[in-house]
Amino acid sequence: MVPPSAQSDLAEAIVPETDRGTPVLEARDVHVHFPGTDSAGRPVTIRALDGVDLSLHAGQICALVGESGSGKTTIARLFALIHSPTSGEIRFKGEPVKVRGGRAERAYYRNVQLIYQDPFASLNGLKKIRTIISRVVKIHYPRLGRKRTQERTAELLQKVNLTPPERYLDRYPTDLSGGQRQRVAIARTLAVDPDVLLADEPTSMLDASIRLDVLNLLSDLRESEDVAVLYITHDIASARYLSDRIHVMYGGKVVESGPTERIVSAPVHPYTQLLLSAAPDPARFKGSGAPVHEAIPDARPVDTTKELRGCRFADRCPVATPRCTTEDLPLFRSTEDDHTVQCWQAENAAEYVRQR
Amino acid sequence: MTLTSAPQHHETETEILERLERSRTLLDVRGLCVDYVTESGNIRACDDVDLTLKRGEILGVAGESASGKSTLLNALGRLQRMPAATSAGEIWFHPTDGSDPVDIATLDERELAPYRWTRISVVMQSAMASLNPVIRLGEQFTDVIRTHAPEVSEAAARAQAEELLTMVGISADRLTAFPFQLSGGMQQRALIALSLACDPDLVLMDEPTTAVDVVMQRQILDQVLAAQERLGFAVVFVTHDLSLLLEISDRIAIMYGGKVVEVGTAARLHSSAKHPYTRALRRAFPPLSEPVRRLSGIPGSPPDLLALPAGCAFSTRCGDAMPLCHQRIPQLRDIDPGRSACFLTNGELSDEELAQQLAARDAAPEQHREDRS
Amino acid sequence: ACGGSTGGGSPSGATEDGGSGARSTAGTIDNDGILRIGATIATSNVFPENFNVFGGGDSAPGNALFWETLFRISSTDGSALVPNLGKSFEYTEEGKVCTYTLRDDVTWNDGEKFTSKDVAYTYGFIFEEPGTEPDEDGNLPWLAKAIETPDEHTVVVTYNEPQYTEDLPLSLYFPIYPEHIYKDLDRQSYQDKAPVGTGPGRLTKFSGQQIEIEIREDYWGEVSSELKAVHIVPAGTAGNIESQITKGDVDWSQGGAPGVVDNFVGMEDHNGYFYYPDGSTRGIIMATHKGPTKDVAVRKALRAGADMSIVAQAAGIAYTVPSVTGLDTGIYESMLKEEFSKPMTADVEGAKKLLADAGWSVNDAGNLEKDGKEFPLKLYIQNDNPVEMTTMPIVVDQWSTNLGLKVEFTPLPADVFGPAQAKGDYELSLWTTNAAGGAFQAFTMYMHTKIYKIGDELADGNYGRWEMPDAANEAITAITQTPPDQVDQIVEHCQVLQQAVSDDAPYIPVQSNGAGGMFTTMKWSGIKQASEIDYFPRVDGYNNVVQTLRDLSPTKA
Amino acid sequence: MVKRFLLIGKVQVGLAIIAVFTLMAIFGPWFSTTVLGTTPQQVDYLHLNGSPPGPGHWLGTTSQGQDVLSWMLHGTRTSMLVGFTSAVIGTFLTVVIGAWAGFSGGFVDRFLNGVILVFGNFPTFALLFIVAAAFQNANWLLVSIVIGGIEWAGGARQIRAQTMSLRGRDFTTALRTVGESRARIILVEVMPHLLGVISPMFLGLIAAGVNQQAALAFLGIGNPSEPSWGLMINWAMTQNALFRGLWWWFVPPGLALCLIGFATTMVNFGLDEITNPTLSSRRMKLMRIFLRDTARASRQKELVSS
Amino acid sequence: MSEPAPIDPVALADDPARPASDSPAVEDRRERGRSRSSRLAGFVYLRQRLALYLTVAVASVILNFALPRFMPGDPATQMIREITNKTGAPPSGYQIQMIKARYGDPDRPLVLQFWDYITQLAHGDLGQSAQYYPISVNELIARALPWTLYLAIVSTVLGWIIGTYLGARLGWRPGRRLDAMLTPLSMFFSSIPAFWLGLLIVWYFAYMNGWFPNQGAYDNSLPIDLTSADFYLSALYHSVLPFFTLVIVGFARWLFSMRNMMITTVNEDYVQLARAKGLPENRIRSRYAARNALLPNFTGLAQSMGGALTAVILAETVFIYPGIGSLLTGAQAARDFPVMQGVMLMVIFASLLFNFIADSVYVLLDPRTREVR
Ligand SMILES: Nc1ncnc2c1ncn2[C@@H]1O[C@H](COP(=O)(O)OP(=O)(O)OP(=O)(O)O)[C@@H](O)[C@H]1O
Ligand SMILES: Nc1ncnc2c1ncn2[C@@H]1O[C@H](COP(=O)(O)OP(=O)(O)OP(=O)(O)O)[C@@H](O)[C@H]1O
Ligand SMILES: [Mg+2]
Numbered sequence A: 001m002v003p004p005s006a007q008s009d010l011a012e013a014i015v016p017e018t019d020r021g022t023p024v025l026e027a028r029d030v031h032v033h034f035p036g037t038d039s040a041g042r043p044v045t046i047r048a049l050d051g052v053d054l055s056l057h058a059g060q061i062c063a064l065v066g067e068s069g070s071g072k073t074t075i076a077r078l079f080a081l082i083h084s085p086t087s088g089e090i091r092f093k094g095e096p097v098k099v100r101g102g103r104a105e106r107a108y109y110r111n112v113q114l115i116y117q118d119p120f121a122s123l124n125g126l127k128k129i130r131t132i133i134s135r136v137v138k139i140h141y142p143r144l145g146r147k148r149t150q151e152r153t154a155e156l157l158q159k160v161n162l163t164p165p166e167r168y169l170d171r172y173p174t175d176l177s178g179g180q181r182q183r184v185a186i187a188r189t190l191a192v193d194p195d196v197l198l199a200d201e202p203t204s205m206l207d208a209s210i211r212l213d214v215l216n217l218l219s220d221l222r223e224s225e226d227v228a229v230l231y232i233t234h235d236i237a238s239a240r241y242l243s244d245r246i247h248v249m250y251g252g253k254v255v256e257s258g259p260t261e262r263i264v265s266a267p268v269h270p271y272t273q274l275l276l277s278a279a280p281d282p283a284r285f286k287g288s289g290a291p292v293h294e295a296i297p298d299a300r301p302v303d304t305t306k307e308l309r310g311c312r313f314a315d316r317c318p319v320a321t322p323r324c325t326t327e328d329l330p331l332f333r334s335t336e337d338d339h340t341v342q343c344w345q346a347e348n349a350a351e352y353v354r355q356r
Numbered sequence B: 001m002t003l004t005s006a007p008q009h010h011e012t013e014t015e016i017l018e019r020l021e022r023s024r025t026l027l028d029v030r031g032l033c034v035d036y037v038t039e040s041g042n043i044r045a046c047d048d049v050d051l052t053l054k055r056g057e058i059l060g061v062a063g064e065s066a067s068g069k070s071t072l073l074n075a076l077g078r079l080q081r082m083p084a085a086t087s088a089g090e091i092w093f094h095p096t097d098g099s100d101p102v103d104i105a106t107l108d109e110r111e112l113a114p115y116r117w118t119r120i121s122v123v124m125q126s127a128m129a130s131l132n133p134v135i136r137l138g139e140q141f142t143d144v145i146r147t148h149a150p151e152v153s154e155a156a157a158r159a160q161a162e163e164l165l166t167m168v169g170i171s172a173d174r175l176t177a178f179p180f181q182l183s184g185g186m187q188q189r190a191l192i193a194l195s196l197a198c199d200p201d202l203v204l205m206d207e208p209t210t211a212v213d214v215v216m217q218r219q220i221l222d223q224v225l226a227a228q229e230r231l232g233f234a235v236v237f238v239t240h241d242l243s244l245l246l247e248i249s250d251r252i253a254i255m256y257g258g259k260v261v262e263v264g265t266a267a268r269l270h271s272s273a274k275h276p277y278t279r280a281l282r283r284a285f286p287p288l289s290e291p292v293r294r295l296s297g298i299p300g301s302p303p304d305l306l307a308l309p310a311g312c313a314f315s316t317r318c319g320d321a322m323p324l325c326h327q328r329i330p331q332l333r334d335i336d337p338g339r340s341a342c343f344l345t346n347g348e349l350s351d352e353e354l355a356q357q358l359a360a361r362d363a364a365p366e367q368h369r370e371d372r373s
Numbered sequence C: 001a002c003g004g005s006t007g008g009g010s011p012s013g014a015t016e017d018g019g020s021g022a023r024s025t026a027g028t029i030d031n032d033g034i035l036r037i038g039a040t041i042a043t044s045n046v047f048p049e050n051f052n053v054f055g056g057g058d059s060a061p062g063n064a065l066f067w068e069t070l071f072r073i074s075s076t077d078g079s080a081l082v083p084n085l086g087k088s089f090e091y092t093e094e095g096k097v098c099t100y101t102l103r104d105d106v107t108w109n110d111g112e113k114f115t116s117k118d119v120a121y122t123y124g125f126i127f128e129e130p131g132t133e134p135d136e137d138g139n140l141p142w143l144a145k146a147i148e149t150p151d152e153h154t155v156v157v158t159y160n161e162p163q164y165t166e167d168l169p170l171s172l173y174f175p176i177y178p179e180h181i182y183k184d185l186d187r188q189s190y191q192d193k194a195p196v197g198t199g200p201g202r203l204t205k206f207s208g209q210q211i212e213i214e215i216r217e218d219y220w221g222e223v224s225s226e227l228k229a230v231h232i233v234p235a236g237t238a239g240n241i242e243s244q245i246t247k248g249d250v251d252w253s254q255g256g257a258p259g260v261v262d263n264f265v266g267m268e269d270h271n272g273y274f275y276y277p278d279g280s281t282r283g284i285i286m287a288t289h290k291g292p293t294k295d296v297a298v299r300k301a302l303r304a305g306a307d308m309s310i311v312a313q314a315a316g317i318a319y320t321v322p323s324v325t326g327l328d329t330g331i332y333e334s335m336l337k338e339e340f341s342k343p344m345t346a347d348v349e350g351a352k353k354l355l356a357d358a359g360w361s362v363n364d365a366g367n368l369e370k371d372g373k374e375f376p377l378k379l380y381i382q383n384d385n386p387v388e389m390t391t392m393p394i395v396v397d398q399w400s401t402n403l404g405l406k407v408e409f410t411p412l413p414a415d416v417f418g419p420a421q422a423k424g425d426y427e428l429s430l431w432t433t434n435a436a437g438g439a440f441q442a443f444t445m446y447m448h449t450k451i452y453k454i455g456d457e458l459a460d461g462n463y464g465r466w467e468m469p470d471a472a473n474e475a476i477t478a479i480t481q482t483p484p485d486q487v488d489q490i491v492e493h494c495q496v497l498q499q500a501v502s503d504d505a506p507y508i509p510v511q512s513n514g515a516g517g518m519f520t521t522m523k524w525s526g527i528k529q530a531s532e533i534d535y536f537p538r539v540d541g542y543n544n545v546v547q548t549l550r551d552l553s554p555t556k557a
Numbered sequence D: 001m002v003k004r005f006l007l008i009g010k011v012q013v014g015l016a017i018i019a020v021f022t023l024m025a026i027f028g029p030w031f032s033t034t035v036l037g038t039t040p041q042q043v044d045y046l047h048l049n050g051s052p053p054g055p056g057h058w059l060g061t062t063s064q065g066q067d068v069l070s071w072m073l074h075g076t077r078t079s080m081l082v083g084f085t086s087a088v089i090g091t092f093l094t095v096v097i098g099a100w101a102g103f104s105g106g107f108v109d110r111f112l113n114g115v116i117l118v119f120g121n122f123p124t125f126a127l128l129f130i131v132a133a134a135f136q137n138a139n140w141l142l143v144s145i146v147i148g149g150i151e152w153a154g155g156a157r158q159i160r161a162q163t164m165s166l167r168g169r170d171f172t173t174a175l176r177t178v179g180e181s182r183a184r185i186i187l188v189e190v191m192p193h194l195l196g197v198i199s200p201m202f203l204g205l206i207a208a209g210v211n212q213q214a215a216l217a218f219l220g221i222g223n224p225s226e227p228s229w230g231l232m233i234n235w236a237m238t239q240n241a242l243f244r245g246l247w248w249w250f251v252p253p254g255l256a257l258c259l260i261g262f263a264t265t266m267v268n269f270g271l272d273e274i275t276n277p278t279l280s281s282r283r284m285k286l287m288r289i290f291l292r293d294t295a296r297a298s299r300q301k302e303l304v305s306s
Numbered sequence E: 001m002s003e004p005a006p007i008d009p010v011a012l013a014d015d016p017a018r019p020a021s022d023s024p025a026v027e028d029r030r031e032r033g034r035s036r037s038s039r040l041a042g043f044v045y046l047r048q049r050l051a052l053y054l055t056v057a058v059a060s061v062i063l064n065f066a067l068p069r070f071m072p073g074d075p076a077t078q079m080i081r082e083i084t085n086k087t088g089a090p091p092s093g094y095q096i097q098m099i100k101a102r103y104g105d106p107d108r109p110l111v112l113q114f115w116d117y118i119t120q121l122a123h124g125d126l127g128q129s130a131q132y133y134p135i136s137v138n139e140l141i142a143r144a145l146p147w148t149l150y151l152a153i154v155s156t157v158l159g160w161i162i163g164t165y166l167g168a169r170l171g172w173r174p175g176r177r178l179d180a181m182l183t184p185l186s187m188f189f190s191s192i193p194a195f196w197l198g199l200l201i202v203w204y205f206a207y208m209n210g211w212f213p214n215q216g217a218y219d220n221s222l223p224i225d226l227t228s229a230d231f232y233l234s235a236l237y238h239s240v241l242p243f244f245t246l247v248i249v250g251f252a253r254w255l256f257s258m259r260n261m262m263i264t265t266v267n268e269d270y271v272q273l274a275r276a277k278g279l280p281e282n283r284i285r286s287r288y289a290a291r292n293a294l295l296p297n298f299t300g301l302a303q304s305m306g307g308a309l310t311a312v313i314l315a316e317t318v319f320i321y322p323g324i325g326s327l328l329t330g331a332q333a334a335r336d337f338p339v340m341q342g343v344m345l346m347v348i349f350a351s352l353l354f355n356f357i358a359d360s361v362y363v364l365l366d367p368r369t370r371e372v373r
């Protein structure tokens, strides 16, 4: 059964940087470029990630929000070694990760696991749940013996609330509902006892009614297994619900990051503000007379193919100034909490000091 | 003239109800049933649906996946395709020009022609799929304009199309473009502009914004609302995103297992929904500005339409289900304000019956509840 | 219907059947003066535009209307030569010098006069360089010195050895070429699109599907006066030509497919078919150099093991069964030894006995076995002859039913069949065993060992590699050295050869080969009975087609 | 899925036809010798010159007096043998090349894809014709090898596309990120997914092989001592069967060819209906019935109410 | 229990019908600038196809060079023997040199041989026929090719038009009686080997009844006269049976591919939208459904040209039609390698040319191909 809810309280969520120790997984100034073609077939470089710093800490859920194409998935895949950075490095528990194939990769995957967006696609439809999960156990604990492996498989299913496990072990993924499949997928990632879970929109393919259960499961696992979770989402409301920290991405950059409530209640970056005002909020139901959001002037997606000085958001930004595009993008850090923002807007508030 | 500004005036719930009360009926749906004919049996995806829609009303339809929202919408527009068939029911359309209402469910394709697009138009979920990829955008506008108003010249139709496009913030020169040359959001906006081409009385929208980004979604919604405010058409807006519906709809119908289980204003559904399913669904959307509490989804999974549980379709997942709920199908009845199809609230049971059932439920709790997973 | 039982000197029964099948009635019908001939060409049905028969490749049909030889062979008497472009010839110096006298009224169809230079040129490249020294293989050159032309009408050829028989092949296969056209050309690779010949034809139009040849007025010989032109069209594959003749689209075509007598002649009143044995014979050559067929007993047993008259009947083209020597019992009636004067018959018991006596048995698999060794046999045939494709499976079945011997019937395309035969990679193969053209030709064509190179391998023109008994060899030499007018002596030598073939069984005669032809009398009549004429009415034999054209007349309506 | 597939009438008919021919290929010659008591080579002297179907010869005789039925039975063996063998060879090449290209990506893929495209755009029959012609008198095995060796490009393209999409699917990436080895991913996890493509392809290749062999034999390529359907047609044509009207000689082998082709078309059609339910004819029928019934019901209701 | 993977239509490699761009990341302003550049760059698709065809052409040239050299039986020796047999004397030294240069002199390095071969080919010289030496292969092909092209093009196009038209009819309203009858029938038709059907047709129409000629491409009694109507009429008359055969075996596959495509297309959202727009049925069927359904069939047409030639080659043998097929079979029987190679090269080039033409037309039909992925 689900453990009692851990009230995600404002005060608890803000953990000072120093207390968190070394991050389990960390990206340092990574750039990822993809070759692509533009509409006329000319080769261009897509800057999927453009100088990203990000760290994940044990027992902490870190949310990554941003519009489509902003590079969220790329970060997850970078951490999962599916892509390699064009420049910059990834550190695992302080050690730079440089593996390519073989045993080292396997060892890395024992610590870092990826949960996919589409549970219908990420499980092999021709294999039984038993095979899907026990195979991972076998790969990583080959000496466990058949009986122990089976026991462990059952335990894993229990961990993700698929009880009793016998009911599911001999079924095929097609026989399960989306939420159940996603749980199986999570159980598979737990088979290795990971330190980091990378969840790339784990609920966006699921029905609203079962989304929360999966989110709750992640939240509980964070507590019980002390894993670090990277939660990628479009839906800022669910990020608020689940995470301790939010990173807002735009055009391959983390434009603002900080404790969840801080970001949601007092965003500094105009893009974060835009995102928040655009997100539907049940509290603003029609007839409530609640203040409405600002008009959205422009909703063009970002173009990351050009090298640009300064801020990519500038041409959509209602408060942009000439220096946004003439000077390098600044980085401001709050002195009060662990909040950073890449926008000149922060300059006016005394609380922020410029880092870069 | 571009419709980019969000609507300025904001009504209260009472104002909305009054407005609806004042305006005349546009669509009156009675006992609508739609079946999908499949090899493994017929799926009744819309079962005995009753709805009324007033002129200028925005009616939201929400529900889990496979609850029959799209099916209903297609049936309203007489757009079902193989293997769907409207098997029963009436759809009375009350034309705004004051002529006699007609049951469009009984019309054949030729008789329907005068209603199509000039009275009822649609916006489908995927713009990419809805625009013919090999026909230039302009032609897709002008052909419908000129079909319904043959007297309009090609040039005039074109001018009209340009106006429509500018209205949704797309430059007029894009008329010569092929749909795939537009971005997803632009396609969606073009589709919405297209739906307004013949000044319809009713626009049926099936998840018009699910495929686009939040920011784009918001922009599109603003444009729809602004256009609606200006032109006064009624909208049936289908989406699974209840929080979105709450923001934009006058009234909301909640569907479950092919049935409408509750109808009410956004305000009511937000704070005092009468059906347990509505409440559960409502809770499934975490708030953005209210305090965060631990929430939980709805246990179990949506019903298999081929093997519906006896009684209320939701009874197996319902925390409040009474013994009767597993035996009899509750009716969708008028309550004030709105309608509900739950024995607890729809007034179908007398007070003692209800009390008796509640007592029976509490005596044997959990009995019929499915496991959480 | 028409088996091989009709022996004797008259044309075969089929000739009467076929020839009389067509009835001609009075009145001339409109034929535009055009005779349409169907010509068989290889699988592809398009004519190659080349009339150079001495070139490297196949030439177009109809070249017999352009090219003519000095003499032609009479069909009534196996080896008699009839004057053509040549008036006469005379052998002197014991057959080493031959002097030809030519007609003086012949012109080429471009107006040039035909002279002895043309003959000297043609025979010159046929006989190659003269000389008197043997080459490294010990063979003497044909000619002792270059061909001489004392005057315009005289040609003198001087051989190293007596060559009394050489005029037969020359008359059959070597037409005279115009020296004034060809002398500076590479004869082998010249594509002759405008043939300049002595014949009655002049090419007017060529298309892949039709060759139009007009009859020239200044032809030295004689053709039907009503005939203005000959058009040659492809005959197509089996059945095509029959139906075209039946419809009257084509007047005459060589050949006859299986069942022609039953199906074709009976189809319309005006359809006709004839068959003239020409003295050649098709037979199954047996490899005498290897395998079980090395054993004469096996060869004789195979020969006696099949009843060829049944086979002839199945073919349905009215050919006859030759005598055991391979010679046709009609044409060679006068030359055949008494005991060989009847068509060959089967003797199953005798065959079995022969095998048993020689220690051969037939095992369960149907293969010959001796001393514990088993020898599967295959019968190769060239797959493009529908008649043989029909008859040979029957021969094979005869062996199977009569002797229990399972011989694998193996039809092969020409280009596989030919080399296999030449290299001796076969046990049994169907080919022409006796050539047309008299006693000498009949027995020597494939028995003189001719060795030549195919790539790196040696081939042998004597496909069966039969080593003739000395007596037979001597008889052959004797024939070449006997002047043609000493008929009795030649017959005597020939009978020695007959005996040798009968005793040694180098091949199994199957059918007396000849000219078959289908025609319609809708537009043209006059194709004669074999007994009335001394030529073979065939489309592609030099001189024969011209003779046929002479006899044609428009059908009276 | 498999069961649903097998339940489609079209599929059943198709598979039944193929099964019948397979059985004929296995037991036909035996049946011919022991029950009919003839072999293709055996001549019936009473029925020389081709006699029509009748009591002694159920399918008549050829112009040599050979039994057509016996030819058919033996011919089925050669034809099916070529069909199966070439299909096995073709499928093997198809899968190896297609999957290899699809999985390796990069240069290998580009190269193999080029090869596939080149072969796919070749008029293969011309190539087949010429290569087969080089091996004159080739026996069935050689013919099968040549056919199989040439007719793989279309399938390989499909397999490559499928593997590529499978490779890009989340579940293969997921397997990689749990540390599964590549070989195992390909062989154990992905292969079964390809079966859905491979099996109809195999059927198609059988039909193609049978047809190609027939076409070659018809043109005179192949071993003339091995009776086959194409050889029958070839002999019938060259031996004047058309003109003589011996239709029983060339109609049966052609019909057999049609049936084989028909069978695979049926199976593929059935497969289409599975993967694309809108095409299901069964569903169309159900729909018709349903609409008729509801129309009748509503008419009745109107009657009652009026 | 296994689940066959659904065929992934998008994955079917170079299918030009796939949507050109699935990334919505296309910017408004950029698009405006793009419309011009896209028109300029529009033929990238064609360029890619052309590159492919060039590769195939080069490959076939190489193959053509390699085949005789690596196949059993040495064509050079073969040809020399052929000439020796025919003329009674071995070819001259110059001839031998030429023959060896073309068909592989074992003593010469392969590279040099290839160079010789290429230079000859570059001069358009395909060598000389072995069977009909010294006629050049060019001449033989030039005589045969027009007939084959005539048969192949007309029969393919005819079959395509008939099949596509019928398929569009049937697929618009599938399941009707005509559909239930014609679809299985055409399934059977499509499995008939062309050469056998040809045989039956010749037997019945030419031999039994004599209604049509049984051989040839025109009436032999007519001269080839490209200005005379009689000649054309007779050519037409002679081609009736071949066309009939080829169309019967050819049209069926277009029929059901079009039918299936049409059924699928009719279910597409854009056709639904066209219906919702109230466009006249004719227009929906032709402009919205058929036009889009046509596209894959059109690609198929391009790709089928090679296959069509195969059927034509076989049919020519049956109808004794003086085209490439007859030439090829004749050459095969005589082992005339030069002709076989020349024909193959021609056939390949012809089919590539058709492919390219069809592709070019396709680009006109489907604007998406003018965009890059
Ligand atoms: N393998 C790849 N090759 C080329 N471009 C890529 C690749 N993967 C991602 N991209 C590009 O990189 C950019 C960032 O993509 P990414 O998938 O990380 O975005 P995202 O934020 O996850 O978007 P979404 O919300 O739509 O999932 C996009 O422009 C995308 O097109
Ligand atoms: N073509 C079809 N054939 C058979 N059943 C169908 C078909 N289309 C829909 N259904 C069934 O009808 C029911 C209702 O589907 P519908 O598409 O109306 O749901 P929805 O509420 O729109 O769902 P979503 O939110 O996923 O769009 C589902 O059970 C579905 O399985
Ligand atoms: Mg993503």
Ligand SMILES: [Mg+2]
Pocket: B069, B070, B071, B206
């Ligand atoms: Mg829907």
